[in-house]
Every structure is written in structure tokens, then in C-alpha cells.
Amino acid sequence: MNTTETNAIEVDKLKKQFGDFVAVKDVSFTVHTGEIFGLLGPNGAGKTTLIRMMTTLTPPTSGKAVVGGHDVVDDADGVRHAIGVIPQALTSDPELTARENIAIHAKLYGLSASQRKELIPHLLESVGLTEFRDKLVGSFSGGMRRRLEIARGLVHSPKIMFLDEPTTGLDPVSRSAVWEMINKLKEASGLTILLTTHYMEEANQLCDRIAIVDHGVLVALDTPTKLKDSVPGTDIVEAEFDNPPADWNATIEKLDGVASVTIHDGVTHIATNRGPLTVGELMDLARERGVTVRRVSVQGTTLDDVFLYYTGRQLRDAASETTRYDMSHLYK
Amino acid sequence: MKLQRILAIIERDMRKFFRSPALMVSSMIFPLMQLVVLGYAFGGKIKGIKVAVVDEDHSTASRDVRQRFDAIEAGPRTLAIQNYSFLSDAEVDLRTGFVRAVIYIPRDYSRRVDQGNRPRIAFIEDNTDNFVTSEVLNRMQSLVQDLNQGLNPFQPGQRLSVPTPRLNPLIDLQVVELYPYIEYIKYLLSGSIAMAIFIVAMIGGGITFIDDKSRGLHEGYLVTPIKKSELILGLIFSGAIKGLMAGTSITLIGGLIAGIDRLWDPVRLLYLGLVLITTSVAMISFMFLLMVRVSDPLVPRAMFGVLNTLLYFPSGAIYPVEGFPPWLRWISYIDPFTYAVHALKALLLKNTGFVGIYTDVAVLLGFSILLVSLSVAFFRRQI
Numbered sequence: 001m002n003t004t005e006t007n008a009i010e011v012d013k014l015k016k017q018f019g020d021f022v023a024v025k026d027v028s029f030t031v032h033t034g035e036i037f038g039l040l041g042p043n044g045a046g047k048t049t050l051i052r053m054m055t056t057l058t059p060p061t062s063g064k065a066v067v068g069g070h071d072v073v074d075d076a077d078g079v080r081h082a083i084g085v086i087p088q089a090l091t092s093d094p095e096l097t098a099r100e101n102i103a104i105h106a107k108l109y110g111l112s113a114s115q116r117k118e119l120i121p122h123l124l125e126s127v128g129l130t131e132f133r134d135k136l137v138g139s140f141s142g143g144m145r146r147r148l149e150i151a152r153g154l155v156h157s158p159k160i161m162f163l164d165e166p167t168t169g170l171d172p173v174s175r176s177a178v179w180e181m182i183n184k185l186k187e188a189s190g191l192t193i194l195l196t197t198h199y200m201e202e203a204n205q206l207c208d209r210i211a212i213v214d215h216g217v218l219v220a221l222d223t224p225t226k227l228k229d230s231v232p233g234t235d236i237v238e239a240e241f242d243n244p245p246a247d248w249n250a251t252i253e254k255l256d257g258v259a260s261v262t263i264h265d266g267v268t269h270i271a272t273n274r275g276p277l278t279v280g281e282l283m284d285l286a287r288e289r290g291v292t293v294r295r296v297s298v299q300g301t302t303l304d305d306v307f308l309y310y311t312g313r314q315l316r317d318a319a320s321e322t323t324r325y326d327m328s329h330l331y332k
Numbered sequence: 333m334k335l336q337r338i339l340a341i342i343e344r345d346m347r348k349f350f351r352s353p354a355l356m357v358s359s360m361i362f363p364l365m366q367l368v369v370l371g372y373a374f375g376g377k378i379k380g381i382k383v384a385v386v387d388e389d390h391s392t393a394s395r396d397v398r399q400r401f402d403a404i405e406a407g408p409r410t411l412a413i414q415n416y417s418f419l420s421d422a423e424v425d426l427r428t429g430f431v432r433a434v435i436y437i438p439r440d441y442s443r444r445v446d447q448g449n450r451p452r453i454a455f456i457e458d459n460t461d462n463f464v465t466s467e468v469l470n471r472m473q474s475l476v477q478d479l480n481q482g483l484n485p486f487q488p489g490q491r492l493s494v495p496t497p498r499l500n501p502l503i504d505l506q507v508v509e510l511y512p513y514i515e516y517i518k519y520l521l522s523g524s525i526a527m528a529i530f531i532v533a534m535i536g537g538g539i540t541f542i543d544d545k546s547r548g549l550h551e552g553y554l555v556t557p558i559k560k561s562e563l564i565l566g567l568i569f570s571g572a573i574k575g576l577m578a579g580t581s582i583t584l585i586g587g588l589i590a591g592i593d594r595l596w597d598p599v600r601l602l603y604l605g606l607v608l609i610t611t612s613v614a615m616i617s618f619m620f621l622l623m624v625r626v627s628d629p630l631v632p633r634a635m636f637g638v639l640n641t642l643l644y645f646p647s648g649a650i651y652p653v654e655g656f657p658p659w660l661r662w663i664s665y666i667d668p669f670t671y672a673v674h675a676l677k678a679l680l681l682k683n684t685g686f687v688g689i690y691t692d693v694a695v696l697l698g699f700s701i702l703l704v705s706l707s708v709a710f711f712r713r714q715i
Binding site for chain 2: 052055056057058059077080081083085087088089090091092093105108109110149152
């Protein structure tokens with residue numbers, strides 16, 4: 001298999017097994033040149049293992065991956081020249097300065113002194129670290145280190161960039177700065193970016209296409225909009241009830257516009273195409289039947305709903321990052 | 333104060349302790365190892381000291397003297413006798429450290445025995461190791477005393493089958509010390525220099541390497557096109573440079589403190605540099621091989637004391653290797669410290685030049701090549 005001009009990465013039935021545990025199960029996908037491709041899934045879904053196989057850090061048990069036109073097993077060196085990688089852990093040397101970190105990396109890629117002299121200030125500028133260039137990285141915040149590592153990963157002008165959980169552990173301001181930088185990179189250089197994340201918002205904001213991974217399996221792959229469209233109903237009403245009668249779900253399903261009703265961890269998820277109206281009708285219905293509504297909220301379909309729809313469970317790690325209209329305080 | 337909280341802290345610490353084999357090894361195996369190694373490394377009976385015997389007399393009387401040496405070699409095995417034809421050859425080997433002492437029976441020995449005219453035996457000693465020197469000298473003195481009394485040195489009171497002629501006047505043992513008196517601080521200096529290099533190797537090749545690995549810093553390098561041989565050689569040479577810097581500092585500062593004569597002799601400094609470089613490369617590659625598959629940062633810290641005991645004390649840095657039991661001698665044979673200490677002693681105490689160190693340098697180099705090759709083979713380029 002060779003990557004075509006439109007495909008930067010081609011993954012075919014990639015599998016990784018550690019003893020009896022299968023971390024990645026026959027995953028196949030392609031990443032188009034110039035797109036930001038997201039692997040979305042909870043911790044332990046196999047995203048890092050997948051990225052490590054694509055970046056030659058872990059040999060696959062079976063299957064094939066071609067990155068930048070190079071097979072990850074047969075031509076690992078070719079892959080390493082073609083890619084820039086920002087691993088999940090902060091891998092910049094805290095005992096070196098920002099400039100030294102980039103310079104050492106540039107030497108590992110064989111850049112000459114004149115190339116380094118020209119490139120390093122430019123890279124530092126592009127990640128907003130010029131004034132910190134001679135400061136030890138140990139004194140940097142997590143966001144600054146992440147930006148430095150992005151600059152470091154770009155030192156050899158790679159064709160494809162891998163970012164493993166690029167904003168995990170960062171505060172919201174740093175996270176936004178990293179997002180902005182990733183967007184700029186794509187616009188400025190036409191770089192292909194593959195990132196993993198367990199943040200819905202991150203995937204939604206950055207990615208052209210998203211592959212949802214759960215338990216090592218790729219369960220859905222499309223653009224964020226199409227993924228959301230694939231979930232029945234345009235809105236999701238979440239509600240919690242006290243002592244609902246046995247036929248309560250069936251009763252809700254009969255409401256106008258409701259597509260489906262599911263219960264997950266005691267929370268009723270109602271997919272509907274007329275969210276606010278459904279909430280009103282639900283409240284009336286509850287009053288009629290003597291059911292206490294402990295909490296109700298409504299929002300447009302999110303990637304969380306997509307994840308729930310495809311995997312049957314919520315992406316709990318991302319719960320704190322969602323922007324829902326939580327109305328529970330009204331019913332306390 | 334609540335007992336439950338105290339118990340909670342105790343429980344936490346005990347659980348962590350029992351789940352960390354490195355800490356358990358460090359706390360339980362290390363003291364035992366120190367007991368055994370130190371117990372046997374000090375004050376053991378010194379055996380197998382290489383002594384050159386030059387018999388220019390070739391007479392019945394001189395053969396009697398040589399037979400007594402042979403009896404010591406076969407009996408208590410204090411000496412390992414090597415016969416030389418010429419005094420000049422023996423002196424060269426004495427100066428370069430291949431033998432520890434020369435016993436010279438001059439051409440006129442038997443004539444003087446016959447004449448009763450103060451027959452002389454010369455004892456030329458490499459007095460850089462006081463433990464060895466006093467052991468050999470004691471043997472020599474008792475041997476001459478026995479000769480003078482016509483007694484078998486190993487079965488006191490019993491006459492030899494061939495009666496020894498009673499000498500009158502008595503045999504005169506002439507002792508020649510090759511070097512000025514060597515204080516113990518000078519004797520210890522070589523071990524301290526090797527120790528400085530070992531500490532750098534332990535910190536750079538062990539602790540920092542594993543810390544960087546566990547912090548994920550290596551992942552940043554492994555995704556670049558660097559080959560594992562390049563990465564390992566880079567790490568080993570950087571460690572060796574640091575080792576050389578530490579070794580040079582201790583050589584010069586320690587040399588001044590200990591009062592090494594003509595410390596600034598440029599030729600000797602050149603050879604010292606050679607020994608320090610090869611020692612540094614050997615030590616760091618040794619450490620690197622030990623740590624190549626380790627990922628727990630506690631392991632190198634826990635091993636620090638164990639390795640220190642296991643490498644420093646059997647090296648002959650503080651007590652001669654000839655005083656060790658066989659199992660400890662075997663450790664000293666595969667211990668890079670031994671060759672470093674031997675070469676440094678040859679240069680600092682005897683200023684032997686290249687002839688006194690080339691074997692050690694060759695062993696250290698061979699050792700380094702083997703260890704680096706094994707490190708490359710065992711290093712995992714992948715995670």
C-alpha cells in the first residue's frame with residue numbers, strides 16, 4: 001500500500017496486543033493531506049498506542065501503517081524524517097533553555113548551523129516564546145512547554161504532525177493558545193495534523209474529521225457535523241426523575257418530536273428535534289403523573305452524544321469541558 | 333492526635349516499601365553484601381605475591397635458598413616465585429609492577445658461605461604497597477633466620493633431609509626499598525580518583541538516565557531519526573567527558589593534598605589522561621549496560637551503595653588484591669575499578685610510564701567495546 005498524494009496516512013487493520021490484552025483491534029482509516037484529523041476517545045481507548053505505532057515508537061502486532069509514504073515497520077527512518085511528534089508527556093529538557101531545546105533537536109535532524117540560526121528565532125517567535133528563549137524550560141508553565149515542544153516538532157519542516165493529547169493538563173487559557181497555534185499551523189503551512197484528545201470541545205473546534213475510538217476499536221469516523229447529524233434528533237434533553245412509573249420511558253417516547261429515549265447512569269437522554277418544546281411538555285407530563293423532576297437540561301447534539309450513541313457510554317473524562325445549559329439549580 | 337491517621341501513614345509507607353523490590357534490596361541485601369565483601373576484603377592472608385628470584389650463583393647453597401622459596405610457594409602460598417636469569421630483567425619487571433619484589437642471590441654467595449664471610453642475599457622491594465611489602469619482608473626475614481639456624485621454616489624444630497650448613501658468620505639480608513616511603517594517603521588516592529569517576533557514571537549513566545527516561549524525555553528523542561547506536565554513544569561519551577573532568581580534578585587536587593612527587597610531569601599527566609579517559613568510558617558503559625532495561629528511578633538509587641561496595645572494595649584500592657579469597661579475586665578480575673586503580677597506582681606511586689599501564693588500558697578498552705556493544709544490542713529503540 002502506498003500513500004497517495006491526497007492521503008498523508010493510511011492505516012490498515014492495525015492491531016496491537018500486549019499479552020492477552022488487545023489495545024488496538026484492527027483499526028483502519030486514512031488521513032487526507034492538509035487536514036486536522038482527531039482520534040477521540042477516553043483514557044485507555046488505545047489512542048496513544050495507535051499514535052505510537054504510527055510514529056514508530058511501538059511495533060504493531062499486525063496490520064499496516066504508511067505515514068508520509070513510508071511504511072512504519074519497513075521504513076521507520078523514512079517515517080521519522082517525515083513526521084514531527086509531540087508526545088503526551090512533556091518531553092522538553094527542563095534543564096535546558098528554550099533555544100537550546102530546539103537547537104539540539106535541530107541537530108538530531110541534521111540541520112546546519114546557518115539553517116539553525118535562521119530557523120530557531122522564527123520558530124520561537126511563532127510560538128510566542130521569543131522573550132523566554134534563554135530561560136530554563138524548568139521555569140515554564142505547562143502551556144509554554146507545550147508550545148515550545150510544538151516549535152521543536154516543527155524544526156525539520158515535517159509533512160505530518162502528531163500531537164498526543166496536546167492540551168491535557170493545561171489551564172483553559174493555555175489550551176486556547178495551543179488551539180490557536182494548531183489552527184495557524186494548518187493555515188500557514190498546509191501541514192497534516194493528527195491529534196488525539198479526550199476533550200470533545202477540542203475535537204469539535206480543531207478537527208476536520210474525527211475518528212471515535214473506544215476499547216481499541218474505531219467506532220465512527222466523519223466530520224464533526226456529520227457525526228452529530230448521525231445521532232437521531234437535533235437536541236438532547238437530559239433529565240433525572242424521582243420514582244418514575246414503569247411505563248415512563250414509553251410515555252416520553254410518545255411526545256411530539258422525540259426520536260429515542262435511553263437511560264444511562266440514572267439520567268434519561270431524550271433525543272428530540274424540538275428541544276425546548278419537549279422540555280415544556282415533559283414538565284407538564286411529570287406534573288400530571290406526579291413524577292418529581294430533579295434536573296433537566298437541553299442542548300444541541302454534542303460529540304458527547306455522538307460518543308454515547310456509538311459506544312453506549314459517556315466520555316466521562318470530558319464531562320467538565322462540556323458547555324451545557326445546566327438548569328439543575330432551578331429545580332433544587 | 334489520632335492513632336488512625338498515624339496508622340494510615342504507616343500503612344501507606346509499608347505498602348509502598350513492599351511493592352518496591354529496589355528498596356528492599358537496598359535495605360536488606362546491601363548491608364549483608366557490605367558485611368561479606370568488606371569482611372573478606374580487609375586483612376585477609378596475602379597470597380600469591382609475585383616475586384622474582386635471580387640466582388647468579390647456581391650453587392648447592394643457592395639451590396637450598398631457592399628450595400626454601402619453592403617450599404613457601406607450595407606451602408602457605410604467600411609467594412609466587414618467578415625465576416629470572418638476569419637481575420636487569422627482574423628490575424625492569426619490578427619497576428613496571430609485574431613482580432612485587434626481587435630476591436637476588438649474588439655470584440659470590442656460595443663462596444662467602446664456604447668462607448664464612450657474611451654471605452649476602454639482596455631483597456629489592458616495590459614498597460608502594462605496605463601490606464604486601466611487610467608480608468614478603470616478614471617471610472624473607474624468617475627464611476634467612478631459618479637458614480641461619482639451619483631449620484626447616486615450615487616444620488619448626490625439624491631438620492631438613494639435606495642438612496643446611498651452619499653459617500658463621502650469618503647470612504646478611506640486604507633490603508633495598510625502590511621508592512621513598514609511601515604514606516597511606518598516596519596509596520588511597522588512586523581509589524579515590526576511580527571513585528570520583530564511578531560517582532559521575534552512577535549519577536549520569538544511572539540516575540539521570542533513568543530519571544529522563546521515566547519523565548518521558550527520551551520519547552522526544554526516539555521519534556527523531558537518531559539511531560540507537562548514536563544515542564548510546566552520545567550518552568556514553570558525554571558521561572565519559574564528565575568522568576574525565578571529575579577524575580582530572582581529583583587527580584590534581586588529591587595529588588597536591590597527598591603530596592605526589594613531580595605531579596606536573598607532562599608525560600605522566602598525558603598517561604594519566606589516557607587512564608582517566610579509558611576508565612571513564614569503561615565505567616559509564618558498565619553503568620549503562622546495567623541500566624539499559626531499567627525504568628524505575630528507584631533502582632539506580634538503590635543500587636548505588638551495592639555497586640559501590642561491590643566495585644570499590646574488591647579493586648585493591650584500599651587493600652591488596654593478593655589478600656582476597658578466590659571468589660573476591662574473581663570479582664576483582666571483572667571489575668573495571670581494579671584496572672583503573674592498578675594503572676593509577678603505577679603512574680602516581682611508581683611513575684612507570686606506558687609500560688606499567690598498557691595492560692590495564694587495553695583491558696579497560698576491551699571492556700568498554702564489549703559493554704557498549706552489549707548496550708546497543710539490549711537497548712530498546714521502541715517503547
